[in-house]
Amino acid sequence: xxxxxxxxxxxxxxxxxxxxxxxxxxxxxxxxxxxxxxxxxxxxxxxxxxxxxxxxxxxxxxxxxxxxxxxxxxxxxxxxxxxxxxxxxxxxxxxxxxxxxxxxxxxxxxxx
Amino acid sequence: xxxxxxxxxxxxxxxxxxxxxxxxxxxxxxxxxxxxxxxxxxxxxxxxxxxxxxxxxxxxxxxxxxxxxxxxxxxxxxxxxxxxxxxxxxxxxxxxxxxxxxxxxxxxxxxxxxxx
Numbered sequence: 001x002x003x004x005x006x007x008x009x010x011x012x013x014x015x016x017x018x019x020x021x022x023x024x025x026x027x028x029x030x031x032x033x034x035x036x037x038x039x040x041x042x043x044x045x046x047x048x049x050x051x052x053x054x055x056x057x058x059x060x061x062x063x064x065x066x067x068x069x070x071x072x073x074x075x076x077x078x079x080x081x082x083x084x085x086x087x088x089x090x091x092x093x094x095x096x097x098x099x100x101x102x103x104x105x106x107x108x109x110x111x112x
Numbered sequence: 113x114x115x116x117x118x119x120x121x122x123x124x125x126x127x128x129x130x131x132x133x134x135x136x137x138x139x140x141x142x143x144x145x146x147x148x149x150x151x152x153x154x155x156x157x158x159x160x161x162x163x164x165x166x167x168x169x170x171x172x173x174x175x176x177x178x179x180x181x182x183x184x185x186x187x188x189x190x191x192x193x194x195x196x197x198x199x200x201x202x203x204x205x206x207x208x209x210x211x212x213x214x215x216x217x218x219x220x221x222x223x224x225x226x227x228x
Contacts, residue, residue, distance in 0.1 A: 004155075033215065042199060042218030043156065056215060090155050098204075098214045100146070103155035 002027055004093050004104035012110045013081050021076045021107045023091030031055070031097045032074040034066060035090040037106070043090055049074055050097045086111045116200045121223040124194075130187040132222050134200030137181040143204050145176060146216065147185045149196040156199065159185065190226045197221040 005024045013019050025032050031050045035043035045058035049068035063079040072093070078085055088108050092101035117135040124130040136145060144163050148156040160167055160174045162183075167174045173186040187194055199221040203214045 035216075035218075040220075042220055043216070045215040045217070048215065058215065088153075092155075092216075094214075100158055100161060101214075101216060102158055103148075105155045106153075108153075 004091060004102055006089075006091050006104040006107050008107060009105070010108045010110075012112065014112050015081055015083060017081050017111075018077065018079045019081060019109060021078075021089050021091075021109070023074045023076070023093075023104060025072045025074065025091075025093030026102055029093035029095050029102075030072050031094045031099075032068055032072065033092045033094070033101055034074070034076045035092065036060070037088040037090060038084075039087070046076070048097070055097055081111045083111050085109065115217070116202060116219050118198070118200055118219060118222045120220065121225065123225050123227055124187075124190045126192060126226055126228050127189055130190040130194065130224055130226070132185040132187075132198050132200075132224060133182065134185070135182045136200065136202050139180050139202050140204070143202045145174065145180075145183050146201040146203055147172070147174065148199045148201065148216075148218075149194075150199065150221070151196045159198075190224075192226050192228060195224060195226045197223050 007022045033048040034046040037043040046060050047057040048055045052068045065077045068074045088106045090106045092103045094101045146161040147159040150156045162174045176183045199218050201216045
């Protein structure tokens with residue numbers, strides 16, 4: 001059974017650019033959640049997708065957007081990057097909304 | 113959102129039991145207690161979760177007090193590879209509430225250092 005995978009592993013962008021991060025959920029999972037983890041902090045919930053629809057959002061501005069595809073993989077898009085967007089971005093999948101979330105290894109984004 | 117409180121750090125000798133406490137005094141009746149750990153620069157790893165009864169799996173045991181306001185994660189025989197940040201979370205069961213999002217709310221966790 002393949003676990004949650006994320007790409008790329010590392011990324012460097014400059015302020016004002018746009019970035020797309022990708023996540024493949026664990027086999028059989030239809031719910032994906034995204035989290036942002038700043039250095040030295042715990043992960044913060046960005047949003048969750050269930051069967052291609054947003055199912056809840058944390059306190060993040062609209063320039064953070066997402067998609068979930070029919071195969072339940074997901075993308076996180078961030079527009080107009082700011083220096084404070086530098087963080088580890090984590091994707092977690094679960095068999096169904098409300099069930100245990102399993103995390104991928106994360107994508108480390110550095111904004112210069 | 114229910115908040116959790118954990119000590120910032122703990123030490124444990126290798127081979128001994130590690131007991132990690134968590135306070136979640138504002139937990140609601142249907143919220144579960146989840147424990148994850150994060151080894152440096154990796155994604156959080158699921159350990160165990162429970163509602164009101166004590167739980168055990170191959171990794172750990174979870175003891176939840178009768179009033180559900182606190183819990184303890186027990187690693188029965190800690191090894192050096194158990195050195196990590198341990199997070200206690202409470203999460204509503206979205207399936208029960210239909211559309212509710214079972215977001216995990218992470219604090220800063222407990223850094224467990226297992227000493228040789």
